[in-house]
Amino acid sequence: MDRRETGARLEALRGRDDFLILAVETSCDDTSAAVTRGREVLSLAISSQTEIHRRFGGVVPEIASRNHTCAIGAVVNEALEKAGVPASGIDAVAVTYGAGLPGALIVGVSYAKAFAYAAGIPLMAVSHVRGHVAANYIADGTLEPPFLCLLVSGGHTQLIDVRGYTDMVVMGETRDDAAGEAFDKTARVLGLPYPGGPEIEKLAAKGKASIEFPRALRREKTLDFSYSGLKTAVVNYLREAELRGEPADPADVAASFQKAAVDALIRNAEKALKITGRDTLAAAGGVSANGCFRRELEALGKRTGVKTIVPPPVLCTDNAAMIGVCAYVMIRSGEAAAPPSLDTAPSLPTA
Numbered sequence: 001m002d003r004r005e006t007g008a009r010l011e012a013l014r015g016r017d018d019f020l021i022l023a024v025e026t027s028c029d030d031t032s033a034a035v036t037r038g039r040e041v042l043s044l045a046i047s048s049q050t051e052i053h054r055r056f057g058g059v060v061p062e063i064a065s066r067n068h069t070c071a072i073g074a075v076v077n078e079a080l081e082k083a084g085v086p087a088s089g090i091d092a093v094a095v096t097y098g099a100g101l102p103g104a105l106i107v108g109v110s111y112a113k114a115f116a117y118a119a120g121i122p123l124m125a126v127s128h129v130r131g132h133v134a135a136n137y138i139a140d141g142t143l144e145p146p147f148l149c150l151l152v153s154g155g156h157t158q159l160i161d162v163r164g165y166t167d168m169v170v171m172g173e174t175r176d177d178a179a180g181e182a183f184d185k186t187a188r189v190l191g192l193p194y195p196g197g198p199e200i201e202k203l204a205a206k207g208k209a210s211i212e213f214p215r216a217l218r219r220e221k222t223l224d225f226s227y228s229g230l231k232t233a234v235v236n237y238l239r240e241a242e243l244r245g246e247p248a249d250p251a252d253v254a255a256s257f258q259k260a261a262v263d264a265l266i267r268n269a270e271k272a273l274k275i276t277g278r279d280t281l282a283a284a285g286g287v288s289a290n291g292c293f294r295r296e297l298e299a300l301g302k303r304t305g306v307k308t309i310v311p312p313p314v315l316c317t318d319n320a321a322m323i324g325v326c327a328y329v330m331i332r333s334g335e336a337a338a339p340p341s342l343d344t345a346p347s348l349p350t351a
């Protein structure tokens with residue numbers, strides 16, 4: 001089947017909302033596949049490599065790609081089986097082509113290209129960040145742009161004005177570390193395993209947010225974020241406490257760090273709501289699985305009368321379901337299929 005025929009197949013899908021997408025996501029250390037229909041997730045399979053990378057204290061790119069290669073076939077089969085759909089029943093393939101680790105992305109992109117070519121169906125190239133945003137279309141079946149989205153993951157911290165399904169403007173972003181990166185680095189300083197976000201959250205539950213860590217850029221007009229100073233402040237606090245001979249309580253440090261990190265996110269989101277006048281604030285990315293963040297976001301909604309949406313934790317962290325639903329809104333918005341020469345885009349910008 002040539003490109004013209006797959007193009008015609010894609011055109012035929014645009015007016016429908018019941019077609020089936022097989023989505024593949026391999027941008028970091030989770031191998032994931034899903035079958036979606038419209039905004040509905042028929043199945044989601046995730047093979048996590050967390051245990052493999054934990055002993056290195058972070059994701060080792062080469063090991064991640066090798067494990068994606070080993071897992072991808074079984075993960076796709078699991079997604080098809082769970083959905084009760086044969087490979088021949090799939091109408092389009094969606095794949096994350098960036099941003100992410102080059103060697104990890106290439107596994108998913110190669111697999112998706114081969115699947116689409118063999119089946120003669122269109123392939124949609126999906127941005128990982130836009131996929132995270134799309135997790136909110138699953139969480140709230142009625143959500144439509146425009147809305148604001150706070151994207152907080154291991155690689156990104158951005159305030160995104162979602163003006164249309166495929167039209168986004170980044171209003172603010174981190175000048176140094178991403179929020180998730182700050183959780184991971186601070187966890188390491190506290191001797192906690194990778195990934196640090198959930199570990200900090202568990203430890204913080206046992207402590208008090210009694211230490212005043214600095215809030216960077218608080219008094220500035222910008223909607224940007226900065227997290228490297230917060231991590232340094234934690235390092236300095238621990239060192240000074242040790243020099244004084246009064247070791248700090250790690251649970252209090254974790255709770256205070258978490259509060260400072262979340263405060264910065266909520267403060268800028270509130271500023272952006274005022275500037276744009278948007279009435280809906282969505283969240284996305286691994287850090288939005290954090291309980292403290294979710295509570296503060298809800299409180300912001302109550303305080304300002306703005307509707308807030310946070311996907312369930314499994315859809316906050318990396319997963320293929322969000323990629324499938326992102327491809328669905330792209331198809332419905334008239335986006336073109338990817339060419340057979342599709343390459344990965346490890347540094348793909350959000351907008």
Ligand code: KG4
Binds near residue numbers: 152155288
């Ligand atoms: O979106 P994600 O799964 O992958 C990227 O695209 O980066 O985000 C992973 C990040 C990691 O930094 C991880 O520590 C953080 O999300 N994270 C959390 C929590 N769960 C995951 N951070 C804080 N609290 C959590 N419960």
Ligand code: ZN
Binds near residue numbers: 128153285
């Ligand atoms: Zn992600």
